[in-house]
Amino acid sequence: MKTRRWVVSMVAAIGLLTAIAAHGQAAKPEGTLTVAVATFGNERWLPHLYVGAEDVVLKPMYENLLTRDPKTGELAPMLAERWKVADGGRTWSFYLRKGVQFHGGRGEMTAEDVKFTFNTIAKDGSANSLAPEFRLIKSMEVENPYTLTVRFDKPFVVFGNKVNQGLFASVAFIQSKRYVETAKDDGAERLPVATGPWKFVEHVRGDRIVYEAVENHWRATPHFKRLVFVKVPEPSTRMAMLRAGSVDVIEVGGEYADELKQVGVRTLLMPNTSWLYIILGGQWATKPTYDPKVPWAQPDAERARKVRMALNLAVDKQAIVQRVLGGLGTVMGSWLMYPSDPWASDALKKPYPYDPAKAKALLAEAGYPSGFETTMNLTAWPGRGFLPDVGEAVATYWEKIGIRVKRRPVDRAIFAADFRARAYSGVALAYASPLVAPEPWEVLYRAGYTKAGLCLFVEQPKLDEFIDRLAGQPNYTERLRIMRDEMGPWLSEYVPGVAIGAAHTIAGLGPRVGDWPVIPGHMGFHNWEYIGRAR
Amino acid sequence: MWRYLIGRVLQTMLSMLVVISIVFFLTRLSGNPIHLLLDVNASERDQQILMHHLGLDKPLPVQYGLYVRNIFLGDFGNSVLTRRPVTEHIWERLPATVELGLVAMLLSVLIGVPLGVYSAVHRGGTLDGAARVFAVLGQSMPTFWLGLMLILLFGVVLRLLPAGGRGGIEHLILPAFTLGYFTSAAILRLTRSAMLEVLGSDYIKFARLKGLHEQVVLWKHGLKNALLPVVTFAVMLFVQFLGGAVVTETVFAWPGLGRLILESITTRDYPIVQAGVLVLSALYLTGNLFVDMLYSYLNPRIRHARA
Numbered sequence: 001m002k003t004r005r006w007v008v009s010m011v012a013a014i015g016l017l018t019a020i021a022a023h024g025q026a027a028k029p030e031g032t033l034t035v036a037v038a039t040f041g042n043e044r045w046l047p048h049l050y051v052g053a054e055d056v057v058l059k060p061m062y063e064n065l066l067t068r069d070p071k072t073g074e075l076a077p078m079l080a081e082r083w084k085v086a087d088g089g090r091t092w093s094f095y096l097r098k099g100v101q102f103h104g105g106r107g108e109m110t111a112e113d114v115k116f117t118f119n120t121i122a123k124d125g126s127a128n129s130l131a132p133e134f135r136l137i138k139s140m141e142v143e144n145p146y147t148l149t150v151r152f153d154k155p156f157v158v159f160g161n162k163v164n165q166g167l168f169a170s171v172a173f174i175q176s177k178r179y180v181e182t183a184k185d186d187g188a189e190r191l192p193v194a195t196g197p198w199k200f201v202e203h204v205r206g207d208r209i210v211y212e213a214v215e216n217h218w219r220a221t222p223h224f225k226r227l228v229f230v231k232v233p234e235p236s237t238r239m240a241m242l243r244a245g246s247v248d249v250i251e252v253g254g255e256y257a258d259e260l261k262q263v264g265v266r267t268l269l270m271p272n273t274s275w276l277y278i279i280l281g282g283q284w285a286t287k288p289t290y291d292p293k294v295p296w297a298q299p300d301a302e303r304a305r306k307v308r309m310a311l312n313l314a315v316d317k318q319a320i321v322q323r324v325l326g327g328l329g330t331v332m333g334s335w336l337m338y339p340s341d342p343w344a345s346d347a348l349k350k351p352y353p354y355d356p357a358k359a360k361a362l363l364a365e366a367g368y369p370s371g372f373e374t375t376m377n378l379t380a381w382p383g384r385g386f387l388p389d390v391g392e393a394v395a396t397y398w399e400k401i402g403i404r405v406k407r408r409p410v411d412r413a414i415f416a417a418d419f420r421a422r423a424y425s426g427v428a429l430a431y432a433s434p435l436v437a438p439e440p441w442e443v444l445y446r447a448g449y450t451k452a453g454l455c456l457f458v459e460q461p462k463l464d465e466f467i468d469r470l471a472g473q474p475n476y477t478e479r480l481r482i483m484r485d486e487m488g489p490w491l492s493e494y495v496p497g498v499a500i501g502a503a504h505t506i507a508g509l510g511p512r513v514g515d516w517p518v519i520p521g522h523m524g525f526h527n528w529e530y531i532g533r534a535r
Numbered sequence: 536m537w538r539y540l541i542g543r544v545l546q547t548m549l550s551m552l553v554v555i556s557i558v559f560f561l562t563r564l565s566g567n568p569i570h571l572l573l574d575v576n577a578s579e580r581d582q583q584i585l586m587h588h589l590g591l592d593k594p595l596p597v598q599y600g601l602y603v604r605n606i607f608l609g610d611f612g613n614s615v616l617t618r619r620p621v622t623e624h625i626w627e628r629l630p631a632t633v634e635l636g637l638v639a640m641l642l643s644v645l646i647g648v649p650l651g652v653y654s655a656v657h658r659g660g661t662l663d664g665a666a667r668v669f670a671v672l673g674q675s676m677p678t679f680w681l682g683l684m685l686i687l688l689f690g691v692v693l694r695l696l697p698a699g700g701r702g703g704i705e706h707l708i709l710p711a712f713t714l715g716y717f718t719s720a721a722i723l724r725l726t727r728s729a730m731l732e733v734l735g736s737d738y739i740k741f742a743r744l745k746g747l748h749e750q751v752v753l754w755k756h757g758l759k760n761a762l763l764p765v766v767t768f769a770v771m772l773f774v775q776f777l778g779g780a781v782v783t784e785t786v787f788a789w790p791g792l793g794r795l796i797l798e799s800i801t802t803r804d805y806p807i808v809q810a811g812v813l814v815l816s817a818l819y820l821t822g823n824l825f826v827d828m829l830y831s832y833l834n835p836r837i838r839h840a841r842a
Binding site for chain 1 (some may be wrong): 566572576588627790794795803
């Protein structure tokens with residue numbers, strides 16, 4: 001009996017060891033995952049030199065203090081194993097994970113590295129899109145090698161969202177202080193070093209970026225040995241390369257969704273990744289570029305609101321989502337909210353109806369029975385090539401209610417100058433905001449808050465009031481209530497622009513790509529280290 | 536001859552100065568790169584710091600003066616995007632462009648010249664008709680479309696060749712053919728008409744009367760004289776391939792100089808655009824010079840006239 005039990009135990013132990021060995025073998029990175037993307041952004045690596053568009057190609061090798069849970073979307077630990085918010089959001093303490101190493105044996109990541117990164121983002125001349133937020137830091141104290149306390153003058157209740165890997169353009173990637181100071185900017189840009197599951201191998205500007213898996217990484221050892229990004233600007237070529245087996249993953253627009261389906265290519269749907277709307281320029285009554293003759297921004301607030309509502313009712317949003325986005329979107333009437341957000345109530349989700357007759361009547365009530373003349377800028381943005389088509393479609397709908405629309409194809413660099421100078425009064429523009437912050441007021445903080453943002457497209461004292469309240473409210477449940485019951489309905493009624501809705505993103509996948517868990521609402525590719533190899 | 540050459544070199548340098556001046560001022564009219572390098576919410580101070588760092592805060596004539604002076608000193612400046620020397624970026628891309636241009640030109644000549652000669656000799660025959668169809672197709676099919684069709688056929692359906700990117704010789708075949716097909720058709724037509732003219736001339740009739748072998752008449756006496764316009768065209772074509780292969784480079788994701796210049800235009804990376812155009816115009820003008828000298832070699836009448 002004893003012998004039998006011993007034999008059974010031995011067999012079980014051998015079985016277990018074999019299983020572990022097999023698992024270990026399966027976990028060993030193998031093969032190359034090749035990804036074709038349209039752009040690499042500005043192709044910079046240091047936090048004061050990149051703006052944010054580099055997100056897709058930087059994310060494999062860099063890490064942030066926090067991330068978001070792929071299932072719930074809530075804040076989750078990454079380089080910080082926990083964090084504490086005190087003093088109503090004025091003090092944030094981050095407790096760092098011990099033993100996290102920088103690539104190439106460049107030492108352990110400590111609180112000094114985090115402090116250095118935050119200072120670099122905030123320094124004068126920084127290109128980083130989060131620089132204004134990091135400049136709000138009053139002081140930083142390194143309590144010990146693994147604890148950093150960040151203090152603000154005013155409550156910064158969502159600072160956790162600024163040091164978060166799970167958002168588009170999460171630009172506070174942690175750098176090695178010692179390495180960057182030794183190698184200087186030029187050296188650190190030629191051979192960037194980080195803590196992520198992939199380490200840098202090669203960068204040929206405008207052509208390719210090559211990474212290699214970090215084995216036994218503290219968080220996740222990638223399933224593929226190499227990760228290669230190739231820049232393929234032409235979407236048809238990306239499609240062909242995927243079908244030919246030259247690449248494994250492609251970035252592709254909704255207009256190709258049907259074609260991908262027809263040829264039997266698998267796709268990965270990333271829902272609600274950007275919020276699509278038409279900006280109506282000129283709603284800044286206090287600025288020198290304000291033009292009171294612009295119908296939607298005229299001094300008579302009610303007449304201006306009627307014009308903005310008419311511009312909404314004139315557009316068949318569902319048709320735009322179907323025909324321009326290939327069905328990859330959800331029409332919504334609320335502002336900068338996604339259907340899955342907890343503050344998106346049923347009332348807020350309801351889109352403005354398509355009613356050209358009522359739109360025409362509203363225009364007449366506002367004093368424009370024969371319509372008016374306006375300009376629609378047709379400008380493409382990286383990763384959102386569909387925007388000029390959306391602008392064209394909206395212009396066509398507006399023409400049906402008597403508005404005379406001049407189309408103006410304009411390059412992003414030119415428009416960016418107009419945008420900064422607010423020199424686009426009376427001009428409309430299709431835009432898609434990626435999820436750079438999970439709460440809608442955080443986006444409006446930059447786009448409609450007169451006390452902080454520099455290039456706002458809408459100014460309204462009531463909006464300032466909402467943002468003041470939300471920015472100082474440390475209780476998430478209360479913020480949620482304000483957004484759902486007060487700010488959301490007010491925005492729906494105020495109609496700051498033409499709401500279209502949430503746009504989805506898809507990726508084309510080759511046969512070697514297995515499971516790929518993605519974070520809800522994340523616009524660009526991410527979680528490369530979790531992509532499995534197909535069996 | 537030497538006086539002529541020195542004159543041509545000086546003329547070439549003057550042309551380059553005009554080209555870089557036009558490019559310098561045109562690029563500055565197209566928008567400021569800091570709007571793409573900084574976030575839209577960047578402060579006035581951030582903008583000023585970057586403008587100063589890039590030297591864009593200086594008056595335009597001063598910027599121009601510094602730029603021309605630096606070029607004479609061999610300094611093309613740094614990319615505003617990567618802040619690395621422009622020459623580094625140019626050298627990184629030039630091999631891919633030269634590789635594609637050379638193979639495409641070789642293909643054009645290898646296809647165009649023999650077919651053109653054959654077509655002229657067998658004028659009105661079936662193969663002449665086929666060659667003319669080949670030429671018409673080559674010149675009427677858009678490069679963009681042809682490239683995509685070739686990718687679909689050889690990359691996706693037959694899976695014989697890679698669909699894009701740069702690598703081994705197999706990566707070169709489709710883009711080189713796409714680029715070369717259009718020009719091979721042009722070379723074919725040019726060779727055919729030049730050969731027809733030459734074959735009708737008295738000295739060819741005389742050579743035949745002398746009893747020379749037909750192949751000698753055709754290839755030695757006929758083609759050598761018919762080649763003058765073809766050589767001019769081929770050399771200028773090669774130079775055009777270097778900078779004008781943007782469409783092919785884009786369709787095949789080929790990391791060449793044309794794509795670098797195009798991307799730098801969209802990102803307002805002035806120094807790269809300026810240096811890229813300078814390199815291309817230098818190649819173009821040098822190509823012109825080379826053709827002139829080649830003319831002298833191929834046509835003794837020109838040589839003697841210049842002497």
